[in-house]
Amino acid sequence: MKISKEDVLNTAELARLEFDDETLSKFTRQLGDILVHIDELAELDTKDVEPTSHVLELSTPFRKDEVNQLITTEDALSNAPGKENDFFTVPKVIEDQD
Amino acid sequence: MSIPRTIKEAAALIERREASPVELAELFLERISSEDGKINSYITVWEEAALEAARKAEKQISEGNYLGPLHGVPIALKDIFVTKDSRTTCGSKMLRDFVPPYNSTVAEKLMASGSVVLGKNNMDEFAMGSSNETSYFGPVKNPWDTDRVPGGSSGGSAAATAANLCVASVGTDTGGSIRQPGSLCGVVGMKPTYGRVSRYGMIAFASSLDQAGPLAKTVEDAAIILSSIAGHDPMDSTSVNLPAADYASALSADVKGLRVGIPKEYFISGMDPEVEKSVRKAIAELETLGAEIVEISLPHSRYAVSTYYIIAPSEASSNLARYDGVRYTYRCENPETLRDLFFRSRSEGFGDEVKRRIMLGTYALSTGYYDAYYLKAQKVRTLIIKDFENAWEKVDVIASATSPETAFRIGEKTEDPLKMYLSDILTIPCNIAGLPGISVPCGFSSEKLPIGLQIMGKPFDEQTVLNVAYAYEQSTKWYEKEVAPPG
Numbered sequence: 033m034k035i036s037k038e039d040v041l042n043t044a045e046l047a048r049l050e051f052d053d054e055t056l057s058k059f060t061r062q063l064g065d066i067l068v069h070i071d072e073l074a075e076l077d078t079k080d081v082e083p084t085s086h087v088l089e090l091s092t093p094f095r096k097d098e099v100n101q102l103i104t105t106e107d108a109l110s111n112a113p114g115k116e117n118d119f120f121t122v123p124k125v126i127e128d129q130d
Numbered sequence: 131m132s133i134p135r136t137i138k139e140a141a142a143l144i145e146r147r148e149a150s151p152v153e154l155a156e157l158f159l160e161r162i163s164s165e166d167g168k169i170n171s172y173i174t175v176w177e178e179a180a181l182e183a184a185r186k187a188e189k190q191i192s193e194g195n196y197l198g199p200l201h202g203v204p205i206a207l208k209d210i211f212v213t214k215d216s217r218t219t220c221g222s223k224m225l226r227d228f229v230p231p232y233n234s235t236v237a238e239k240l241m242a243s244g245s246v247v248l249g250k251n252n253m254d255e256f257a258m259g260s261s262n263e264t265s266y267f268g269p270v271k272n273p274w275d276t277d278r279v280p281g282g283s284s285g286g287s288a289a290a291t292a293a294n295l296c297v298a299s300v301g302t303d304t305g306g307s308i309r310q311p312g313s314l315c316g317v318v319g320m321k322p323t324y325g326r327v328s329r330y331g332m333i334a335f336a337s338s339l340d341q342a343g344p345l346a347k348t349v350e351d352a353a354i355i356l357s358s359i360a361g362h363d364p365m366d367s368t369s370v371n372l373p374a375a376d377y378a379s380a381l382s383a384d385v386k387g388l389r390v391g392i393p394k395e396y397f398i399s400g401m402d403p404e405v406e407k408s409v410r411k412a413i414a415e416l417e418t419l420g421a422e423i424v425e426i427s428l429p430h431s432r433y434a435v436s437t438y439y440i441i442a443p444s445e446a447s448s449n450l451a452r453y454d455g456v457r458y459t460y461r462c463e464n465p466e467t468l469r470d471l472f473f474r475s476r477s478e479g480f481g482d483e484v485k486r487r488i489m490l491g492t493y494a495l496s497t498g499y500y501d502a503y504y505l506k507a508q509k510v511r512t513l514i515i516k517d518f519e520n521a522w523e524k525v526d527v528i529a530s531a532t533s534p535e536t537a538f539r540i541g542e543k544t545e546d547p548l549k550m551y552l553s554d555i556l557t558i559p560c561n562i563a564g565l566p567g568i569s570v571p572c573g574f575s576s577e578k579l580p581i582g583l584q585i586m587g588k589p590f591d592e593q594t595v596l597n598v599a600y601a602y603e604q605s606t607k608w609y610e611k612e613v614a615p616p617g
Contacts, residue, residue: 035493111228
């Protein structure tokens with residue numbers, strides 16, 4: 033089905049993305065075209081069909097509970113755009129109290 | 131010394147002491163430096179690391195410690211496999227400065243086999259694309275005609291292999307990303323069964339569909355690489371615990387009595403008539419070689435693209451949530467708040483195609499649409515798998531074209547994403563069902579553009595798929611007749 037500009041804006045909010053007006057119009061049109069095509073799936077009767085999330089029969093493998101350091105804290109922080117001591121840094125989340 | 135084109139040729143030169151690993155690495159690094167400007171198939175070239183690996187291989191071999199057919203052979207890796215201490219971008223601005231602190235299992239295994247990695251190949255951003263035009267590092271060009279795309283998303287791997295800027299490469303395939311560029315560049319490209327190769331350290335796009343595999347000039351080379359990267363990995367719980375075979379040693383060109391299914395739905399309307407002609411001729415060749423040709427039906431094939439464009443973007447929207455500007459990615463300048471940091475880092479760091487897919491997936495998974503889209507697509511996925519299961523009762527492999535067309539022009543489809551998505555119409559079903567599939571060159575169009583034959587097989591029956599491709603290749607030898615000029 034066609035998607036409205038409002039739907040695109042709501043979805044962008046969920047996806048943590050923002051668009052200028054031109055891109056918003058372009059995406060509304062392109063996503064609409066794709067979703068109209070995908071609507072062909074509604075032709076199929078799938079009432080009694082089990083969904084497949086994965087092609088393999090998966091089970092959770094267990095291993096021994098042994099400490100095994102694969103990367104160090106230093107490694108883990110090596111690509112951080114903002115860091116201080118052993119932490120990632122981000123803009124202040126809690127407001128100052130006056 | 132002539133420049134080796136295959137793993138077999140390179141290994142023979144090394145074995146006869148006609149070329150050392152260091153000489154081969156130097157030769158290929160020089161080729162990349164003088165020729166890659168024409169096709170842009172590498173994002174990062176490992177000048178020093180390649181020579182260091184070559185020196186190590188040379189020393190091991192001279193000490194009588196020969197590791198096998200990849201030892202000292204110059205290959206490349208798609209820039210989706212994380213490599214320790216070497217930038218891994220996934221074709222994105224988001225990861226342009228990412229230097230991983232560990233190796234992917236595929237990289238680790240290739241290095242352990244003694245191969246010499248020349249560098250990291252260009253690719254569509256986060257492997258999302260069928261033309262290599264979505265890369266932050268610029269489009270890759272098809273070496274057969276530089277006005278045309280190499281296919282995608284492993285376009286850099288395919289183009290570099292075709293132009294002999296590496297002997298072979300390893301790519302990834304989520305909806306055709308190894309086979310389609312293989313077809314468009316005239317090289318062999320194989321997607322193994324889902325679970326055959328570890329996905330550890332392979333940057334995730336759609337986790338239930340992604341699989342790594344080789345791009346090479348010959349089927350035998352593809353088999354050598356597959357043997358080297360296949361196998362269970364405790365770091366990936368979806369890698370299966372089956373012994374990995376020595377596919378190259380077990381290769382057989384005998385296809386007598388083998389049943390080859392031809393799905394009538396795969397000869398779609400709008401297919402390039404020259405592609406259809408070449409593929410029909412290839413099927414006739416298999417019949418001449420003794421295979422039995424059986425017409426089959428895979429009735430839900432026509433729904434595969436729609437199913438894929440719900441499932442893959444849904445998984446992608448979840449996988450790409452980790453790129454938040456906090457831990458190891460691009461961060462916008464001077465974020466005012468945490469919200470501002472998330473929104474601007476993601477909006478500036480991702481390109482349009484990646485954003486389109488994140489949006490599509492987020493929408494399909496959102497409240498009110500989940501049943502109509504995501505659950506529906508998962509049910510159709512079951513129907514597509516059942517089609518194949520029915521087919522395996524009648525046939526041993528399935529043959530078709532890999533791509534309904536030859537390489538298209540750069541820019542031809544960029545404004546119409548749906549048209550671009552339909553390029554993968556013949557390769558997507560294989561991923562949805564988790565099956566092994568290969569593309570092997572089967573001729574050229576009147577414009578001298580390569581055409582590919584696709585062979586699909588039963589789960590974990592890579593050997594039969596390789597054998598059929600090998601039988602066809604050995605009786606036609608397209609790889610000997612034509613060599614892609616490097617742009």
